[in-house]
Amino acid sequence: MSQLRILIDANDEKGLVHKVSTVFYSNDLNILSNSEFVDKENNKFFMRSVIDGDIEAQELKKSLKEVLPSDASVDVVEPKKKSIIIMATKEMHALGDILIRHEAGELEANILCVISNYDKLESLVSKFDIPYIAISHVGCERSEHENKIIECIDSYKDVDYIVLAKYMRILTPRFVERYEDKIINIHHSFLPAFIGANPYKQAYDRGVKIIGATAHFVNNNLDEGPIIAQEIIHVDHAYGWRDMQRSGRDVEKVVLSRALKLALEDRIFVFANKTVIF
């Protein structure tokens, strides 16, 4: 008996739920949870089920593919720890939050390594017996720097997610395309406001009464990828931009970890630059 996660998306048509549930029923599977959504604008059907029963993932996938339309995308995932790489620059809070969750056994993930363009975080990361790879960008073309990072990432096989825990450098389209829908970033504003550098300074200058953070998949356009999670806190006139930055850190780390958890539990569909999250 094992638990499996089934992820289906397809062009919407009548009978999809019927077909899927027939496969589950005829295989004597128990549905633990079931979520469906139809994006009517795009006529797109999404479904995530968790079942337990006596069946192999590949066999279930095959059975589902047989009954579903040929355009349907079907994924059957065994719940197990995923492999992640964290990239960071100098700030500890988002990285530290993930390290503590990992240490507490809360995270459905193995951290393969932490890559940074500085060596500042090494003393923190090494406490947790996780490899720390400093790849400095100094005196190095952007493409050359990224090549070194790619080399490092690709030295691991089966990297499920690359988590940018306040990695403060822009990634090139080449890098982003290589790891499509695998790079999760935390941006320190409620996107789409304050794209780009120093959003807290931008927020301060604009005189906003809320600040926030946005976790999103990275695509080629800076800070414009599919949004996974957002949260805000209230501020007032007494907050200078450094106060905003300090207070904002608590939002950043919580939102990033929440997004990471959703990804690790296979709860996110990406479609049309948006996310469907069950």
Place this chain on the structure above:
Amino acid sequence: MSQLRILIDANDEKGLVHKVSTVFYSNDLNILSNSEFVDKENNKFFMRSVIDGDIEAQELKKSLKEVLPSDASVDVVEPKKKSIIIMATKEMHALGDILIRHEAGELEANILCVISNYDKLESLVSKFDIPYIAISHVGCERSEHENKIIECIDSYKDVDYIVLAKYMRILTPRFVERYEDKIINIHHSFLPAFIGANPYKQAYDRGVKIIGATAHFVNNNLDEGPIIAQEIIHVDHAYGWRDMQRSGRDVEKVVLSRALKLALEDRIFVFANKTVIF
């Protein structure tokens, strides 16, 4: 072609989704939305679907009953305006909020009348051409007072919900039982904190940093019925209890209207003194 809402609860067993979706599919119905939940503690299955197609509500209900276990409860509801009665005492904000929504055509409901134990709200209600029935409790035993209210309510047939928009008197078990799962109340605290009289004064005395409101169905135990919706706002030491009361009103009215909307859209299941809301 018409839209129908299907509400099913049953003891959980394998195949329920399959059975329901087979009925939908074989009747050529289009599923607009579908939500399911299994309460594992109580082994209870809940499902709400919205379909459109060419079928009568009674016919669909019959077909579903035929395939589902005999203990299953099946409801097939045509979306139409429900009939509600509002009860209030002296405060305008929650009542006024519902009246404005009604006037704006936002509310899937007809307001049959407003009943109050004072005449203070009459000038407001009468602006909207809604009957206002003042039933004073003064010089009148509690049971006698309630008898008059019951008589008034029962003079209407098919009252779907009784909305207590800051009705400040305790209802007897006899009254509550008569309208089981039909009375929606707004309590001005985040329950279960501050049950009973003047929760803002209680909150002030306790020195809390948040205040809130809770919409719930009324059962026989004061402020202990199934919770539908809750919200809070932050306060600080500068709030006296009357400031809390003033600020709290915005939460009260929004939470009550949110709960009412959920009820009118047939989104709430009540079970084991809790709600399942789709």
Place this chain on the structure above:
Amino acid sequence: MSQLRILIDANDEKGLVHKVSTVFYSNDLNILSNSEFVDKENNKFFMRSVIDGDIEAQELKKSLKEVLPSDASVDVVEPKKKSIIIMATKEMHALGDILIRHEAGELEANILCVISNYDKLESLVSKFDIPYIAISHVGCERSEHENKIIECIDSYKDVDYIVLAKYMRILTPRFVERYEDKIINIHHSFLPAFIGANPYKQAYDRGVKIIGATAHFVNNNLDEGPIIAQEIIHVDHAYGWRDMQRSGRDVEKVVLSRALKLALEDRIFVFANKTVIF
């Protein structure tokens, strides 16, 4: 004995609090509340005090001006109902919320009239015995239309605030300058995101997980005036843009009313396109 609100802003220098409190003390005034803030970036001092005592507003103002630097701005305001004009277009929720608060006696304001470019809201407004002036923009140049509105506004003397309760037309610089720091608008997004038309559609297209509302003073640049209050709610993939619009209304009306209350209580300073709020 009467209550007075004192509002001071000045270039910051040592001794300002001392000077002000000396005036209060030597006049035997009782300080009910006192708030101060120094904007260090701009070296600007802000202070709001509420006192009670036996003194005329003009006399107190004169005494304060005598001790404070000549550049200081000093306002001494007697708490009394301010006069406001509401402008709206077709939506009821924000307007209705203000009308109900006014009816409940919650609002420190007289509503002089409601101006709309449609007649749709007349039946609502007239219930409350408030003049409704429909000034259609149809077949009319923008400047001509605004001239009619200005004529209407200026027919009242002493208009303290013009409240745009979902007034859906852009105001020209000429109009805005005429009523500087007097026009309060509610924009249906968390500014600076989604400036301009149909922010809910923009929000939907971007796939955000929060939507919000922003109350701000209007200046010449669309949706770029000083922000008074902001609030958000969470949404998910199941929200179409019309669902966002519907849910967003509750935020809009609450935020607008909150901002209006702050203005009516003389709690807002405007400086450098920001607000300081006590």
Place this chain on the structure above:
Amino acid sequence: MSQLRILIDANDEKGLVHKVSTVFYSNDLNILSNSEFVDKENNKFFMRSVIDGDIEAQELKKSLKEVLPSDASVDVVEPKKKSIIIMATKEMHALGDILIRHEAGELEANILCVISNYDKLESLVSKFDIPYIAISHVGCERSEHENKIIECIDSYKDVDYIVLAKYMRILTPRFVERYEDKIINIHHSFLPAFIGANPYKQAYDRGVKIIGATAHFVNNNLDEGPIIAQEIIHVDHAYGWRDMQRSGRDVEKVVLSRALKLALEDRIFVFANKTVIF
């Protein structure tokens, strides 16, 4: 030139602000921030100022005492790292959050040691070169166990705060009185709801739609001390109590760290079992 924090509370009377500001002015001090509050119910005045200037803390305190009523309490504090002891049991999240903040240099505190009734957290704490003292309660009377803890605490001099980062044992009145207004606890509910053991289970059983956390000073009555900070998150029917527990951790750690920061910055007054926070 140095920065000082001045904390004053006194029975309210006219002229207090005047007297304080006169001392500041005559000593040529620059006020960086100034907050005042009068608790009208108790006729109590609270003031916190931050100044910079060329004066000794003791001298300033003396000058203030000379002009203020004899009942006034005056504190002049130099901003420097305070000394804290953390007590925990088995959970990592709240402790880990403080350790990371400490490591990042965000915390205005030295962590003297971590005391736990288990050894489970030792591997985490020892990574950060902070003494970990396991004092098991097993086979040991409550008073005996506390004696060992007291002995440990008192082996350090000048312990400013004892932070209970999910320390899951009840403290006796004797212990609490010894460290009055020095023990900060995080309780995993929005108090006063769900006092006592397993509040998430209680919350689940009650069917609430929000869960929360409360940081408070500990007094002799369980979970009834002065509240410093509270926060909530929304939950729905799909949350079992363990899901609530998991999600609640993020609120717990953020609220505890927020409360600790307020304490370390000398922003909290405790009075009448409440807090005034500037």
